[in-house]
Amino acid sequence: MRAVTVTPGTPDSLRLVEDFPEPPTDEGSVLVEALAVGICGTDHEIIAGHYGEPTPGSDTLVLGHESLGRVIEDPTGSLNRGDLVAGIVRYPDPVPCPNCAVGEWDMCRNGLYTEHGIKGLPGFARDRWRIPPKFAVRLDPSLERVGMLLEPTSVVAKAWAHVERIGNRAEWKPQTALVTGAGPIGLLAALLATQRGLTVHVLDRATGGPKPQLVGALGATYHTGNVADLDFEPDVTLECTGAPVVVLDVLHKAAPTGIVCLTGVSSGGRMIDLDAGALNRELVLENNVVFGSVNANRLHWDMAAEALAAANSEWLEALITRRLPAASYAEAYTPAGDDIKVVLDFAR
Structure with missing residues (x-):
């Protein structure tokens, strides 16, 4: 064997x-x-x-x-x-x-x-x-x-499950989602966002290759550049890069009562300037929530299996x-x- x-x-x-x-x-x-x-x-x-x-x-x-x-x-x-x-x-x-x-x-x-x-x-x-x-x-x-995509899909299924549980702390009707990073986790996160009926935006560094087309095929909007340059404030953000600058930018960009889920793992060792007081003020006064998410349990794996079964198989294979x-x-x-x-x- x-x-x-x-x-x-x-x-x-x-x-x-x-x-x-x-x-x-x-x-x-x-x-x-x-x-x-x-x-x-x-x-x-x-x-x-x-x-x-x-x-x-x-x-x-x-x-x-x-x-x-x-x-x-x-x-x-x-x-x-x-x-x-x-x-x-x-x-x-x-x-x-x-x-x-x-x-x-x-x-x-x-x-x-x-x-x-x-x-x-x-x-x-x-x-x-x-x-x-x-x-x-x-x-x-x-x-x-x-079907080997089930494991990464389970990771984002858990992220969405926790986003929704947090959102239901109050009357919550999210409209817009931002996904940073268009690797497998980011693209699958965008898939699950579109399945929830949200207006979805995906930001990535790539200007060519298959990523823009894959995002467009979901009915989502593809962006390059910086988070700060986006002309909207997302209700939900799934950060899938782990890049420290991007992590900091999405915290500042969140809409009031917005939820930011961090799924990317940073490597560490890079220092950036941070006005912690200003960030704290924004998060507190706007009732924002920031949380990390990794791995998944059986509930999330079953959710992921349902999501993949409902997805376009040609898109998944791409x-x-x-x-x-x-x-x-x-x-x-x-x-x-x-x-x-x-x-x-x-x-x-």
Whole structure:
């Protein structure tokens, strides 16, 4: 069996193992044949040695947290042979913390969770994998080519769920949404915004390539330049770049009672001038809310599956700018400047 592995903490240790062991039954009762995995910035950071934890008793980690597969067997009867599924990435900690105890492992308070392909659990970049039924999400058959987008969609589904919960603190009828960044997370955030009937604006640095067309196909408006130059104040902002200047700008740009959700992770190490007093005054006097969001629980994964099933399949497939066979793993994990989503195809 093939598996893409790294040695966490060791830069450039990526390799394709041809004789990797079959997944043991203690990983879960559902046996799945891998179809594809999506590749994202987290994978690149693990490959660079910045973080990642091996599975217990090993010094290696199988990569891949954006999964898509087909059920081979499920002796519990929860799933049928041939069902299209994706695997939930994060598992609750064994203690558990109060949030993990009620299925909100995305809000884990003690950091003892584990994550497939990232932290202590083998990933999905292997020919076959196992998973417990409650962590397997059934997908509509129409998503056979694009179902690996479920994991990033679950992240923005959670973001929108929390935005809506916060918005309902008062009478709330949002009209306008701003998404900063037109990578996979940003484009999927825009998709879910359009599905909610909002007027959607997307801001990104790219002036060419597929991004403007993808945004336009959603019925949204594409912008380049600076947040400060936009001629509207968004009711909802999803910040998906992590760029410090952009983060600061969207805080200043929010409409009264506006909500800003930060999904981009900043690298740190860059200092910018900030009038903290003026920013505080704006946020307080306009009843703004700023919050961070990462990961997702089962509720959000199910919401994401519904959102993808309702989306235009051709638009979703256009997000995938490169699709390579598993044998070309090294090329797949090498970033290219015009990438949106790269997919490693185990069915080829």
